[in-house]
Amino acid sequence: MAVHLQSSLFDQGDEIAVRPLGGLRREHLGHGAWIDVLPQWLQGADTLFGALADGVAWRAEERVMYERVVAVPRLQAFFGEREPLPHPALEAARTALSAHYGAELGEPFTTAGLCYYRDGRDGVAWHGDSSGRGSTEDTMVAILSLGAPRHLALRPRRPGPVPVRRQLGHGDLVVMGGSCQRTWEHAVPKTARAVGPRISVQFRPAGVR
Numbered sequence: 487m488a489v490h491l492q493s494s495l496f497d498q499g500d501e502i503a504v505r506p507l508g509g510l511r512r513e514h515l516g517h518g519a520w521i522d523v524l525p526q527w528l529q530g531a532d533t534l535f536g537a538l539a540d541g542v543a544w545r546a547e548e549r550v551m552y553e554r555v556v557a558v559p560r561l562q563a564f565f566g567e568r569e570p571l572p573h574p575a576l577e578a579a580r581t582a583l584s585a586h587y588g589a590e591l592g593e594p595f596t597t598a599g600l601c602y603y604r605d606g607r608d609g610v611a612w613h614g615d616s617s618g619r620g621s622t623e624d625t626m627v628a629i630l631s632l633g634a635p636r637h638l639a640l641r642p643r644r645p646g647p648v649p650v651r652r653q654l655g656h657g658d659l660v661v662m663g664g665s666c667q668r669t670w671e672h673a674v675p676k677t678a679r680a681v682g683p684r685i686s687v688q689f690r691p692a693g694v695r
């Protein structure tokens with residue numbers, strides 16, 4: 487049973503390609519924030535997962551919390567504006583996103599942040615990507631999800647709109663846009679469920695972090 491579930495999670499094709507973005511569905515969250523969702527955007531997600539899991543120089547980081555040094559519960563890698571991405575499929579994904587959103591966003595996606603969630607004990611706490619321009623300007627953060635499905639939870643900073651939670655599966659795309667990084671927060675909650683590893687790739691414009 488477990489074996490069957492595991493194999494059905496992953497598609498069979500070796501060829502990695504992104505599908506057209508025409509099927510994106512926009513959901514307005516309130517306070518000027520929205521998310522666009524496209525399930526199974528990437529074909530060949532198995533192959534890309536394997537290549538990134540093995541090929542990326544994942545870093546374990548630490549941070550100070552309540553005067554104690556604690557491990558950040560996920561592994562990370564960051565590719566800046568002029569750095570080559572770790573796989574050609576990610577270059578293709580970024581190009582497709584920039585072509586689709588360029589007019590609305592007014593600039594291309596440039597950087598890629600990668601996160602590796604080893605199991606359900608890894609996650610990311612409530613935050614907005616607001617250490618850069620996202621704290622003052624509307625922007626977009628596009629996330630390609632690979633591997634085990636995990637929830638992306640979103641909640642408004644000010645009361646009013648209803649919090650939402652979307653499952654991000656193998657090859658799925660979600661784009662957070664509008665004021666999402668400053669009027670809402672998002673998280674990937676830890677889970678006690680037995681879940682396999684997940685890789686998330688976040689594409690952002692320059693100066694958004």
Ligand SMILES: O=C(O)CCC(=O)C(=O)O
Pocket residue numbers: 599601610615629638672673674686688
């Ligand atoms: O793993 C994800 O999909 C979200 C990661 C995230 O929010 C971040 O790294 O800023």
Ligand SMILES: [Fe+2]
Pocket residue numbers: 613614615672
């Ligand atoms: Fe984030």
